[in-house]
Amino acid sequence: xxxxxxxxxxxxxxxxxxxxxxxxxxxxxxxxxxxxxxxxxxxxxxxxxxxxxxxxxxxxxxx
Numbered sequence: 001x002x003x004x005x006x007x008x009x010x011x012x013x014x015x016x017x018x019x020x021x022x023x024x025x026x027x028x029x030x031x032x033x034x035x036x037x038x039x040x041x042x043x044x045x046x047x048x049x050x051x052x053x054x055x056x057x058x059x060x061x062x063x
Contacts, residue, residue, distance in 0.1 A: 016030065
């Protein structure tokens with residue numbers, strides 16, 4: 001803050017988790033060892049149909 005640079009706590013956690021992903025051990029110094037973090041902004045899988053076929057790709061009797 002003395003140099004006019006401010007960072008958020010979320011940026012610090014992202015840096016620590018990225019370090020862990022690349023083989024670092026910074027995560028061991030966290031107070032709480034969380035098992036799973038909820039990720040925001042990731043696409044939602046609900047409502048997607050697996051192996052969907054477009055209307056044009058279906059047989060004529062199914063249209």
